[in-house]
Amino acid sequence: MTTATTTATVLEASGVTMRFGGLTAVRSVDLTVNTGEIVGLIGPNGAGKTTFFNCLTGLYVPTEGKVSYKGTVLPPKPHLVTKAGIARTFQNIRLFANMTVLENVLVGRHTRTKEGLWSALLRGPGFRKAEATSRERAMELLEFIGLAHKADHLSRNLPYGEQRKLEIARALASEPGLLLLDEPTAGMNPQETRATEELVFAIRDKGIAVLVIEHDMRFIFNLCDRVAVLVQGEKLIEGTSDVVQGDDRVIAAYLGEPFEGAPEDTALDAVEAAEAQAADADADADTDTAEAPAAEAQTADAHTAEGDTK
Numbered sequence: 001m002t003t004a005t006t007t008a009t010v011l012e013a014s015g016v017t018m019r020f021g022g023l024t025a026v027r028s029v030d031l032t033v034n035t036g037e038i039v040g041l042i043g044p045n046g047a048g049k050t051t052f053f054n055c056l057t058g059l060y061v062p063t064e065g066k067v068s069y070k071g072t073v074l075p076p077k078p079h080l081v082t083k084a085g086i087a088r089t090f091q092n093i094r095l096f097a098n099m100t101v102l103e104n105v106l107v108g109r110h111t112r113t114k115e116g117l118w119s120a121l122l123r124g125p126g127f128r129k130a131e132a133t134s135r136e137r138a139m140e141l142l143e144f145i146g147l148a149h150k151a152d153h154l155s156r157n158l159p160y161g162e163q164r165k166l167e168i169a170r171a172l173a174s175e176p177g178l179l180l181l182d183e184p185t186a187g188m189n190p191q192e193t194r195a196t197e198e199l200v201f202a203i204r205d206k207g208i209a210v211l212v213i214e215h216d217m218r219f220i221f222n223l224c225d226r227v228a229v230l231v232q233g234e235k236l237i238e239g240t241s242d243v244v245q246g247d248d249r250v251i252a253a254y255l256g257e258p259f260e261g262a263p264e265d266t267a268l269d270a271v272e273a274a275e276a277q278a279a280d281a282d283a284d285a286d287t288d289t290a291e292a293p294a295a296e297a298q299t300a301d302a303h304t305a306e307g308d309t310k
């Protein structure tokens with residue numbers, strides 16, 4: 001599917017430790033992401049996933065360890081990390097609510113525009129050309145994520161799932177080589193989640209490596225080439241979806257009882273179908289027949305609902 005003939009390391013985090021006073025939120029974590037890869041980062045609430053992301057993107061200065069992007073050690077400054085080629089989205093949506101959809105994407109491009117303050121104030125030919133290129137590129141991105149028809153809408157008026165998509169478009173506007181997604185499907189319905197899965201594959205096929213935090217196990221195991229599991233700040237295991245799903249320590253430490261025996265895809269399909277049905281159905285109707293699938297759906301949801309609290 002990918003065209004890369006050689007595998008190169010895009011991201012290399014080594015020995016990353018983050019302490020907050022007496023609390024060690026991340027302890028000596030190593031992680032690499034290679035070209036053409038989608039890597040998942042999972043773990044229970046409070047395991048240190050977002051803290052680790054913040055260390056990668058310069059929001060936190062790690063207490064120990066270093067982070068390199070394409071062989072160069074990154075300075076712990078968010079704008080320099082973005083400029084180097086790493087973009088991210090946040091767990092909580094951070095759009096400019098009173099800007100249009102297009103303007104939000106244009107904001108994401110500013111690290112890639114070279115025109116300076118005077119050029120912008122004087123609106124000289126250089127600025128106008130750069131502005132036209134930026135708009136064109138931003139519209140292409142909106143086309144790519146399926147929001148071009150809403151370019152002039154205020155972002156606050158978009159439905160929740162589209163706001164999350166717009167955040168991804170804004171991150172892509174900085175032309176990253178690596179995209180970090182922090183719970184991209186939190187609060188989404190199954191259809192939106194499936195669409196996000198397709199979007200992430202399409203992003204990878206554009207040559208952008210992806211590192212994704214998510215509580216939705218089906219999403220992670222469908223999507224990722226490799227999955228790393230953080231538990232209490234430490235990396236417990238890293239491997240393919242099959243390896244991670246089958247590891248007893250992961251089941252015990254993270255997936256717990258409801259996921260024991262890692263349900264077959266068919267079982268998960270049934271859960272999803274039940275969720276979709278339940279969403280459409282009148283709350284009071286068919287209580288007898290809905291009882292069994294609703295119970296199953298709750299079991300699967302136990303893993304996703306946690307992500308909405310933050």
Ligand SMILES: Nc1ncnc2c1ncn2[C@@H]1O[C@H](COP(=O)(O)OP(=O)(O)OP(=O)(O)O)[C@@H](O)[C@H]1O
Nearest residue numbers: 020023025043044045046047048049050051052310
């Ligand atoms: N700025 C901070 N100051 C102090 N403690 C923090 C800070 N940020 C995170 N922590 C603590 O670090 C630990 C890891 O939190 P973090 O948010 O990284 O976990 P997480 O795996 O992303 O959890 P979730 O899945 O709930 O988002 C938690 O105990 C949290 O309370």
